[in-house]
């Protein structure tokens with residue numbers, strides 16, 4: 516039996532163009548697997564899976580591919596340089612993605628001018644990623660969260676909106692799916 520499901524992920528965001536096709540196979544007993552073919556994620560699952568189990572597997576694989584390809588889509592160095600120039604901030608010596616950053620979206624080490632961003636961000640809209648970059652760039656100048664720091668960050672006009680978005684996403688992820 517074969518069923519196909521197509522959906523566009525993250526409808527309100529421009530970050531994803533993947534389509535998902537799920538193939539059920541009665542020969543498959545336990546494990547699921549997924550491959551990326553062009554912009555299509557093909558997921559093979561055991562025939563006996565419930566709709567809820569299928570949804571879980573689809574979420575797992577789409578997030579995995581989103582993160583992997585989202586991270587390579589975004590040129591962090593160029594983006595940080597552009598934002599630093601626009602807001603009169605320092606340019607970092609290095610900026611890169613990291614996984615599993617203990618629920619932190621980003622971190623900055625002013626001493627050596629390095630910035631790390633959680634790769635969970637790649638699934639979020641660009642204007643949210645830009646906020647986190649501006650936040651960490653501002654820490655190169657001002658390590659604490661004082662008034663001077665926020666004056667720098669608030670030059671980015673979507674700061675309040677982005678902070679609200681991240682707070683909402685953090686509670687969604689804390690509650691699980």
Ligand SMILES: [Zn+2]
Nearest residue numbers: 650651654660
């Ligand atoms: Zn901070």
